[in-house]
Amino acid sequence: MRIAHISDLHITQANEFKEKTFEKGRIAVNSLEPSADLVFISGDISYEGILPEYELAREKIKEFKGTTMLIPGNHDARHMGFQLFEEFFGRLEFYKRVGDVGIIGLDSTEPDKDEGHIGRDKYGWIEQNLKNPDKITIVGLHHHLVPVPNSGREQNIIIDAGGVLDLVLKNEVTLILMGHRHVPHAVRVHNTLMLNAGTFSSARTRAHLGNSFNIIDMQNKSITVTAYDIEKSKEKVMVEFDSDKDMYINRYYPQ
Ligand SMILES: [Fe+2]
Numbered sequence: 001m002r003i004a005h006i007s008d009l010h011i012t013q014a015n016e017f018k019e020k021t022f023e024k025g026r027i028a029v030n031s032l033e034p035s036a037d038l039v040f041i042s043g044d045i046s047y048e049g050i051l052p053e054y055e056l057a058r059e060k061i062k063e064f065k066g067t068t069m070l071i072p073g074n075h076d077a078r079h080m081g082f083q084l085f086e087e088f089f090g091r092l093e094f095y096k097r098v099g100d101v102g103i104i105g106l107d108s109t110e111p112d113k114d115e116g117h118i119g120r121d122k123y124g125w126i127e128q129n130l131k132n133p134d135k136i137t138i139v140g141l142h143h144h145l146v147p148v149p150n151s152g153r154e155q156n157i158i159i160d161a162g163g164v165l166d167l168v169l170k171n172e173v174t175l176i177l178m179g180h181r182h183v184p185h186a187v188r189v190h191n192t193l194m195l196n197a198g199t200f201s202s203a204r205t206r207a208h209l210g211n212s213f214n215i216i217d218m219q220n221k222s223i224t225v226t227a228y229d230i231e232k233s234k235e236k237v238m239v240e241f242d243s244d245k246d247m248y249i250n251r252y253y254p255q
């Protein structure tokens, strides 16, 4: 299975949104060979969560080929945007299947706040879906569960990160997909790979890290993650991970 993991598009009529970069990135995603079985978008689709942005975002996201799944980010929940998200893109939280892979999408946002939160009241529903007989389980949420280096001052790890970490680790979730920090990053914790996608088309990149997305190739529990730099049209294998073979290689940082 191949997933194009994209995040933090920040589609808006304002300068924050790099439309040309978006188009370049969209062509790169749509031209992947082999093509992606799923385009997973881990939130911050808009900038202010307002109606004209949602209208533009719907048109832009339609241009991705194949199956697309989206979860909201903190920017999407601003100004009652959480209501528009459901109207334009469907449920804020879901359990879906692609082949023998189960995907749980979570809403970590709180209206008009940048901080993230899942909430104990949802743990039962999450755990119930984690126990489905899927070969592989993927959980997606916008906010990060562990700190992300090279992304600026640390803030906005979800306030119940400990509780959510406990849930995903004890149920041996294979992969967590996150965004928010605008930096591609991966870290292994026990048998789980925690993966952040960089920003796809926001002007708020970090230092020399430009706009990017992740290409995830999964065969059973063997995962390869390639970071794709949109401006440079350049791929770099970031991580090779196989929990069954206890193998984890992170090549993201220069040797
Ligand atoms: Fe963002």
Ligand SMILES: [Fe+2]
Binding pocket: 044, 073, 074, 075, 142, 179, 180, 181
């Ligand atoms: Fe965010």
